[in-house]
Amino acid sequence: MKTMKKALTVLTALTLIFMLTAIIPASANVNGGYLGDVPRTAVKIDVDGERDTIYNYGLAVDVKYEKDREVKATGVVTLLFSDGTLYAYAEVEDADVKEPSEEAHTTTPWHSDSFEVFINIPNNNNVYDIMQYRVDWTGWPSVYDKNGLQAYGQKAADQYFKYAAKRTSTGYCTEFAIPVDAAGKDIGVNFQINDMYGEDNTLTWAMVYSEAIQTGTDSWAVNIYPYLSLGSYTEAKETGIVAEPTVPPAEPTAEPGDDDPEATDDTAATAKNNSDNSSGKTLSPGLIAAICIGCAVVIALIIALIVIKKRKKA
Numbered sequence: 001m002k003t004m005k006k007a008l009t010v011l012t013a014l015t016l017i018f019m020l021t022a023i024i025p026a027s028a029n030v031n032g033g034y035l036g037d038v039p040r041t042a043v044k045i046d047v048d049g050e051r052d053t054i055y056n057y058g059l060a061v062d063v064k065y066e067k068d069r070e071v072k073a074t075g076v077v078t079l080l081f082s083d084g085t086l087y088a089y090a091e092v093e094d095a096d097v098k099e100p101s102e103e104a105h106t107t108t109p110w111h112s113d114s115f116e117v118f119i120n121i122p123n124n125n126n127v128y129d130i131m132q133y134r135v136d137w138t139g140w141p142s143v144y145d146k147n148g149l150q151a152y153g154q155k156a157a158d159q160y161f162k163y164a165a166k167r168t169s170t171g172y173c174t175e176f177a178i179p180v181d182a183a184g185k186d187i188g189v190n191f192q193i194n195d196m197y198g199e200d201n202t203l204t205w206a207m208v209y210s211e212a213i214q215t216g217t218d219s220w221a222v223n224i225y226p227y228l229s230l231g232s233y234t235e236a237k238e239t240g241i242v243a244e245p246t247v248p249p250a251e252p253t254a255e256p257g258d259d260d261p262e263a264t265d266d267t268a269a270t271a272k273n274n275s276d277n278s279s280g281k282t283l284s285p286g287l288i289a290a291i292c293i294g295c296a297v298v299i300a301l302i303i304a305l306i307v308i309k310k311r312k313k314a
């Protein structure tokens with residue numbers, strides 16, 4: 001009886017440890033918030049700077065936050081996942097679109113009105129696992145990582161992704177097709193708008209919401225990146241969104257307060273899928289399931305211990 005009791009105590013301890021590791025994952029990206037599921041699609045998307053109709057059913061994410069600076073240019077990026085490729089279509093409102101200098105193109109491409117996609121495939125806290133993709137409004141591409149990659153301009157960047165850009169009456173649009181070998185998985189992300197403005201050609205920016213807003217935004221603060229899932233629960237068809245019947249995406253919680261009422265308006269084009277996207281944060285469905293299973297096992301073990309104790313007394 002004593003051996004059995006000991007075994008049950010050890011089992012209970014192991015279960016508690018399992019639950020704790022589930023609640024406190026190796027990735028701290030749960031802190032940055034869950035943006036939602038990027039619908040997978042079989043519909044062909046043209047990377048041409050134009051909005052394909054299928055983007056109406058993509059995951060739309062606002063890019064409009066910055067803690068310590070005035071945000072001037074804001075936007076919405078709409079995401080779809082197809083055959084190992086993440087498609088990102090960004091619509092940026094920028095009232096002061098400036099011609100980038102040749103020097104900016106070749107040495108500091110972030111000094112241009114441009115849109116950036118940061119991808120952390122392992123969804124971990126390692127800044128060296130981030131790939132950064134950028135396209136400015138003229139269609140100038142750049143790719144960068146912290147391991148020494150610095151591919152600026154078509155000749156260097158073309159091997160890493162497909163891209164396009166178009167000037168609009170209120171700013172510009174950029175379109176990305178980025179190879180991301182992580183179908184059905186969670187990945188860490190950040191999105192950023194670089195905005196040059198004024199006579200002095202000043203740089204400011206806006207990012208996707210994450211806990212980073214609480215401490216000051218930082219493009220490379222991977223430990224507080226939000227995350228999203230790639231085609232895990234939804235599919236975009238020409239007729240609309242098809243959701244997996246058994247595992248619905250987690251409902252994000254409410255957005256944080258926003259000081260800029262101008263920036264909170266979603267465009268009609270993104271309204272469709274905004275209800276289940278976006279700037280909120282919550283636990284992923286897999287994590288919730290793990291916690292529920294852990295709780296059930298602990299309750300069962302406690303009941304077993306009580307029964308054994310009672311039998312021993314009897």
Ligand SMILES: [Ca+2]
Binds near residue numbers: 045046047049050
């Ligand atoms: Ca397109």
Ligand SMILES: [Ca+2]
Binds near residue numbers: 095196
């Ligand atoms: Ca600008």
